[in-house]
Amino acid sequence: MEKKFCRESFVVKTSIVLPPDTNSYGTLFGGKLMAYIDDVAAISAMRHARSTVVTASTDSVDFLHPIFQGHSVCLESFVTYTGRSSMEVFVKVIAENLITGDRNVCALSFLTMVAIDEKGKPTVIPEVVPQTEEEKNLYDTAKERAELRKKRRKESEMWAQKYGTDLPW
Numbered sequence: 001m002e003k004k005f006c007r008e009s010f011v012v013k014t015s016i017v018l019p020p021d022t023n024s025y026g027t028l029f030g031g032k033l034m035a036y037i038d039d040v041a042a043i044s045a046m047r048h049a050r051s052t053v054v055t056a057s058t059d060s061v062d063f064l065h066p067i068f069q070g071h072s073v074c075l076e077s078f079v080t081y082t083g084r085s086s087m088e089v090f091v092k093v094i095a096e097n098l099i100t101g102d103r104n105v106c107a108l109s110f111l112t113m114v115a116i117d118e119k120g121k122p123t124v125i126p127e128v129v130p131q132t133e134e135e136k137n138l139y140d141t142a143k144e145r146a147e148l149r150k151k152r153r154k155e156s157e158m159w160a161q162k163y164g165t166d167l168p169w
């Protein structure tokens with residue numbers, strides 16, 4: 001299968017923060033930002049795999065700085081690492097005060113997206129090839145993150161089994 005460069009899955013999405021998307025403090029609602037993160041990661045993964053994808057996991061999202069109403073929020077994403085059917089996608093969130101030009105990185109996240117076929121089964125994807133310093137750094141450190149996710153998945157499965165569907169709801 002043909003290999004693909006990280007840059008081939010690069011996605012940029014910029015929006016202005018407007019009142020319907022803010023909390024009572026006038027800053028971007030966290031759930032909205034998480035939806036944006038999932039959106040751009042899915043587009044990056046689909047650009048890489050050229051197939052349907054599902055989100056298998058999202059690593060922790062640390063909201064490092066608030067994003068204020070009237071500021072812009074820009075998300076960048078690309079595929080950093082690939083397995084057989086899974087892709088790690090890196091998402092960086094940058095806020096900008098459009099009056100002063102001040103910018104800061106407000107959040108970072110790694111997501112794992114899995115390519116699926118028409119029967120919903122995981123399907124093989126092209127291998128990703130890093131080129132820039134940043135891409136190589138993310139690629140080289142990805143195996144370690146994948147190991148942590150494997151461990152976390154096992155723990156989630158254990159908790160799901162332990163506390164199944166027997167609660168009142």
Ligand SMILES: CC(C)(COP(=O)(O)OP(=O)(O)OC[C@H]1O[C@@H](n2cnc3c(N)ncnc32)[C@H](O)[C@@H]1OP(=O)(O)O)[C@@H](O)C(=O)NCCC(=O)NCCS
Nearest residue numbers: 054055056057082083084085086087112114116122149153
């Ligand atoms: C993700 C999913 C397709 C995996 O299917 P599966 O039959 O369990 O397949 P596997 O265990 O072989 O996993 C397939 C790949 O996904 C990876 N994967 C599965 N769950 C993962 C998780 N929680 N975190 C990271 N990677 C995961 C596996 O490591 C494997 O990677 P590889 O093919 O590159 O080696 C399946 O669990 C699913 O459909 N989950 C729900 C997804 C969804 O609905 N997302 C939207 C959120 S509401």
